[in-house]
Amino acid sequence: MSKKKKIVIVGGGINGLIAANYLSKDGFSVSIIEKKSNTGGACTFKTKEIGNQTIDFALGATVLGMMQDFIFQETGLSNTLETFAPKHPKLVYFQDSNSSTRIYQNYKKLDQEIKNKWGERGDLESFRNDEDKVIGFIRKGFKFGETPSLEKANTILGETLTNLWINGSAKNLLDHYFTSDKTKIYMGMTRIESGSSSMYNKGTAFTIPLMDSGSVFDGYWGYVKGGIWKITEELSKINQRLGIKFYMSSNINSVDSKRMKVSFEKEKKDYEIDYDYLIFATDPTTPSKLLNNFKLEQELEHKDYLGTSGKITAFFKNPVKWKEYSPYNNSDSAFRFVFSNETLNEFETSSQKVVNSSDNYAPSYIQIYAEGAAQRVLNNHEPFDKLIFFIKNIKYGKTADQLPFIKEKVMNLIFKYIKNPEDCVSTEFLCPKDLNEIFYFPKGNIDHMALNENQNYNQRHFSKNADKGFYLYGEYDNIYYCGAGAYPCGSVAGTAGYMCAKQLKRTVI
Numbered sequence: 001m002s003k004k005k006k007i008v009i010v011g012g013g014i015n016g017l018i019a020a021n022y023l024s025k026d027g028f029s030v031s032i033i034e035k036k037s038n039t040g041g042a043c044t045f046k047t048k049e050i051g052n053q054t055i056d057f058a059l060g061a062t063v064l065g066m067m068q069d070f071i072f073q074e075t076g077l078s079n080t081l082e083t084f085a086p087k088h089p090k091l092v093y094f095q096d097s098n099s100s101t102r103i104y105q106n107y108k109k110l111d112q113e114i115k116n117k118w119g120e121r122g123d124l125e126s127f128r129n130d131e132d133k134v135i136g137f138i139r140k141g142f143k144f145g146e147t148p149s150l151e152k153a154n155t156i157l158g159e160t161l162t163n164l165w166i167n168g169s170a171k172n173l174l175d176h177y178f179t180s181d182k183t184k185i186y187m188g189m190t191r192i193e194s195g196s197s198s199m200y201n202k203g204t205a206f207t208i209p210l211m212d213s214g215s216v217f218d219g220y221w222g223y224v225k226g227g228i229w230k231i232t233e234e235l236s237k238i239n240q241r242l243g244i245k246f247y248m249s250s251n252i253n254s255v256d257s258k259r260m261k262v263s264f265e266k267e268k269k270d271y272e273i274d275y276d277y278l279i280f281a282t283d284p285t286t287p288s289k290l291l292n293n294f295k296l297e298q299e300l301e302h303k304d305y306l307g308t309s310g311k312i313t314a315f316f317k318n319p320v321k322w323k324e325y326s327p328y329n330n331s332d333s334a335f336r337f338v339f340s341n342e343t344l345n346e347f348e349t350s351s352q353k354v355v356n357s358s359d360n361y362a363p364s365y366i367q368i369y370a371e372g373a374a375q376r377v378l379n380n381h382e383p384f385d386k387l388i389f390f391i392k393n394i395k396y397g398k399t400a401d402q403l404p405f406i407k408e409k410v411m412n413l414i415f416k417y418i419k420n421p422e423d424c425v426s427t428e429f430l431c432p433k434d435l436n437e438i439f440y441f442p443k444g445n446i447d448h449m450a451l452n453e454n455q456n457y458n459q460r461h462f463s464k465n466a467d468k469g470f471y472l473y474g475e476y477d478n479i480y481y482c483g484a485g486a487y488p489c490g491s492v493a494g495t496a497g498y499m500c501a502k503q504l505k506r507t508v509i
């Protein structure tokens, strides 16, 4: 039997862990080098002390949704992890009304609701049908580890859908199906999920079906019992059982691409390990620095890495009580969205303000994840209730402790909808600059890199030879990149890691 090929993966976040899992099962000898003392990357937790009690909370990612179900099953994660996705309609609040608009999963009910509440006169049914076709196409590409291509999209979806949904602008897509600004804001909010991509920017339409393309909850979002970090924690254990070697708390000194060796320091000792294939599952700029490839490093500086999202975790000493009555079971676990903009133009302007002006905060939307209520449904009873606020738009540059006014504004707005705000006993706040410092995201973007023109779908790669290998990095032919900056995007999904592993294996056979 021939000797096992050696793979070294730099970065033990979700993408590095998923790539390692598949490649190890495919017969490679896999090692992971991780800078921190824990795996998980941005899918990790912190323990908070409040009074004389402690509680774990998600430091980065909170909700699960973009993962492909086959990955959840094939890795073995589904054997041990319990999950829950609320079936309750999502509740959307605009500032001109105290009552919510309900986003029903049933499109006929939703159609009626947005007609009544937002005066919508467009064609929701066609939007959903067309989106389903695009999502079906995206998922198939994931499963087969297929390089995203416009040619393939044109063949399978036809030119009209491809132009609308894949290489067009979000503005054009939303105008095609809808008439009311509020529908367009709600349906198109994921365009700025991580950065400041303008709705006029070509390539931004694709982010809309992409964010619904997870299949673990069939396009919806939900929770993992204990917390989302159980995914990376469990995966690390599974990988250890597969024999994958972990070098934790390791500082890479250099990568010699000619001799195919990585040198690093761990606990004051120097190591050198060799590889047949090297995979970077970090942010996209780190490899160019470690490879001492100055030219590539300079080229990568021109990409858009800007992140404009923040996060507050609020801890309550009693379960949060919402003011608005809801007849549904477990309604306190429903997703809620609070918008500060009423028109599409305002929505666009606020997304650009934190790039083009000195404003540190341009209120746009707050996504509310009822983590504590969801944990109670999962039978995980914790000493505090937790609400998570995912916030837009925050300027990159200052840390959360330099911008306390943002937290105050967000909390005041949210407290309008809650009966017991006095039960909020503590908060944790992060701005894009914190995400840069904690997780090494170049400019704090949770997708490592913005999702817009030249950085989405078929252009979301770092290969100088994409036809030969979409996940190859630069001009190298045995060095790959599969972090969140690669196709499809970030998120606790590991799709880029899976696709990269699939493509690498194909080149070896």
Ligand SMILES: Cc1cc2nc3c(=O)[nH]c(=O)nc-3n(C[C@H](O)[C@H](O)[C@H](O)COP(=O)(O)OP(=O)(O)OC[C@H]3O[C@@H](n4cnc5c(N)ncnc54)[C@H](O)[C@@H]3O)c2cc1C
Residues within 6 Å of the ligand: 010, 011, 012, 013, 014, 015, 016, 033, 034, 035, 036, 039, 040, 041, 042, 043, 059, 060, 061, 062, 063, 064, 065, 066, 250, 251, 252, 281, 282, 283, 286, 310, 311, 430, 435, 439, 440, 446, 447, 448, 482, 483, 484, 485, 489, 490, 491, 492, 493
């Ligand atoms: C505040 C916040 C909220 C989010 N919310 C959600 C959410 O609710 N749901 C969701 O699905 N996603 C969410 N995300 C996005 C998601 O967490 C990330 O996109 C995803 O975790 C990225 O995974 P990754 O493996 O590509 O990269 P990372 O998680 O960034 O992992 C990269 C790893 O590489 C390591 N590394 C970096 N440099 C080196 C080096 N030189 N040597 C060795 N190791 C190195 C890092 O320490 C890290 O462990 C959120 C992110 C943040 C920050």
